[in-house]
Amino acid sequence: MSDTTTTAVTGRINGREQTLQIDNADLLLDVLRDLGLRGAKPSCEMEVCGACTVQLDGLPVSACTTLAAEIDGRDVETIEHLDADGTLHPVQEAFLRHSALQCGFCTPGMVMTAKALLEQDPDPSREDVVHWLEGSICRCTGYATIIDAVLDAAEVMRRAR
Amino acid sequence: MLILSDFRLHRPASLADALLLRAELGDEGAVYAGGTELLLALKMGVLEYEHLIDIKRCPELRGVQQVDGTVRIGAATTHRDLETSPLLARLLPALAELERHVANIRVRAAGTIGGNLAFAEPHADPPAMLTALDARVELAGPAGVRELPVEDFVLGAYETALGDDELVTAVVVPVPPAGVRATYRKLATLERPTVGVAVMGEVAGDTFATAPAVVVGAVDERPLRVDATPLAGASVRDRDALEAVVEAARDLVDPVDDLSGSADYKRHLTGVVTRRALEHIVDPGSPS
Numbered sequence: 001m002s003d004t005t006t007t008a009v010t011g012r013i014n015g016r017e018q019t020l021q022i023d024n025a026d027l028l029l030d031v032l033r034d035l036g037l038r039g040a041k042p043s044c045e046m047e048v049c050g051a052c053t054v055q056l057d058g059l060p061v062s063a064c065t066t067l068a069a070e071i072d073g074r075d076v077e078t079i080e081h082l083d084a085d086g087t088l089h090p091v092q093e094a095f096l097r098h099s100a101l102q103c104g105f106c107t108p109g110m111v112m113t114a115k116a117l118l119e120q121d122p123d124p125s126r127e128d129v130v131h132w133l134e135g136s137i138c139r140c141t142g143y144a145t146i147i148d149a150v151l152d153a154a155e156v157m158r159r160a161r
Numbered sequence: 162m163l164i165l166s167d168f169r170l171h172r173p174a175s176l177a178d179a180l181l182l183r184a185e186l187g188d189e190g191a192v193y194a195g196g197t198e199l200l201l202a203l204k205m206g207v208l209e210y211e212h213l214i215d216i217k218r219c220p221e222l223r224g225v226q227q228v229d230g231t232v233r234i235g236a237a238t239t240h241r242d243l244e245t246s247p248l249l250a251r252l253l254p255a256l257a258e259l260e261r262h263v264a265n266i267r268v269r270a271a272g273t274i275g276g277n278l279a280f281a282e283p284h285a286d287p288p289a290m291l292t293a294l295d296a297r298v299e300l301a302g303p304a305g306v307r308e309l310p311v312e313d314f315v316l317g318a319y320e321t322a323l324g325d326d327e328l329v330t331a332v333v334v335p336v337p338p339a340g341v342r343a344t345y346r347k348l349a350t351l352e353r354p355t356v357g358v359a360v361m362g363e364v365a366g367d368t369f370a371t372a373p374a375v376v377v378g379a380v381d382e383r384p385l386r387v388d389a390t391p392l393a394g395a396s397v398r399d400r401d402a403l404e405a406v407v408e409a410a411r412d413l414v415d416p417v418d419d420l421s422g423s424a425d426y427k428r429h430l431t432g433v434v435t436r437r438a439l440e441h442i443v444d445p446g447s448p449s
């Protein structure tokens with residue numbers, strides 16, 4: 001039984017195993033941003049907008065409504081990891097090709113959600129893409145270019161395999 | 162930024178340990194699984210607990226199994242696990258389809274079926290469907306294990322029959338016999354359903370062999386069963402029979418004005434979605 005309000009956790013953040021003493025009440029979004037990973041944005045704070053989306057064991061989650069202690073034994077990936085080798089991820093390249101962003105606030109969440117989809121399903125239909133992006137809100141683009149970009153990225157990634 | 166107040170986080174590795182904690186902490190401890198409802202309430206300060214008991218590490222509480230004539234779903238199984246379960250798709254396709262459309266992918270990745278039922282937020286999809294399917298909730302506590310029909314478990318808004326020393330351990334769903342189908346139709350203007358209607362019935366051609374189970378969710382504080390006897394032995398194209406059940410649904414609900422719409426609007430939608438669900442179960446190609 002824990003006697004305190006902190007928990008020692010060991011998890012992988014962007015491929016690097018880290019052991020952290022986490023305040024139980026800390027949310028994943030706050031801990032990531034304190035670590036300098038500021039791509040995930042605080043916005044709606046209630047899991048409806050997608051701006052804080054990161055991948056936890058491959059699936060997208062709202063970092064604003066996930067306890068930081070949840071990283072124990074698990075794998076967290078944020079937008080900052082995608083160009084760690086110096087080249088953009090195919091989803092990021094496709095977003096640029098299709099001008100799938102304007103202000104960019106939602107973009108990290110959109111990209112992480114799209115990347116998770118393509119890892120689960122390399123050949124999604126347009127309807128699948130729309131379904132996965134439900135709950136990821138963009139107030140600039142009108143979504144069409146984002147959906148085009150995800151489908152294009154899927155094709156590029158399939159060809160590269 | 163919203164800040165949670167301090168709490169102790171307990172992470173039992175077995176159901177037995179989780180039950181000991183539950184008995185020890187009583188109402189000072191909240192059961193925590195996906196956190197998709199609980200953390201929001203904690204962030205808003207609506208709820209406050211000194212202890213959270215994270216049940217996700219109890220292997221007994223996860224997974225989907227076929228047991229005799231039922232599908233047994235561990236309480237800590239996520240919506241995403243259910244959406245992608247081949248077993249569920251084969252034995253309870255209407256429930257699998259419902260799970261595919263719960264909230265958004267992030268909520269489905271974290272949120273659990275047991276949490277959904279135990280939190281008893283009225284604007285939820287699974288309770289109406291589980292009621293129509295005659296599903297049961299399995300509860301474990303110091304006195305042993307008991308089962309309640311879902312409709313007896315959900316007592317009202319955020320209110321269930323769960324004891325302070327109990328845990329929801331599973332949802333047990335009978336597999337409908339051959340010829341019996343189910344469907345769920347909903348209308349949602351926000352993330353959560355404004356109105357959801359579940360139907361289960363034996364259908365031959367376009368005719369209901371007996372009165373189908375029709376359950377309206379998300380409008381009242383708990384799912385409501387609609388009297389569908391006018392459709393017993395009737396075709397869905399029998400407009401009088403169909404409209405009698407639609408009317409019964411509209412009369413049954415007691416909506417209130419809220420962010421999903423006015424009471425009048427929700428009463429109207431209850432009729433529309435009930436009609437669509439009854440048409441859809443007979444003709445899956447009908448508009449949703």
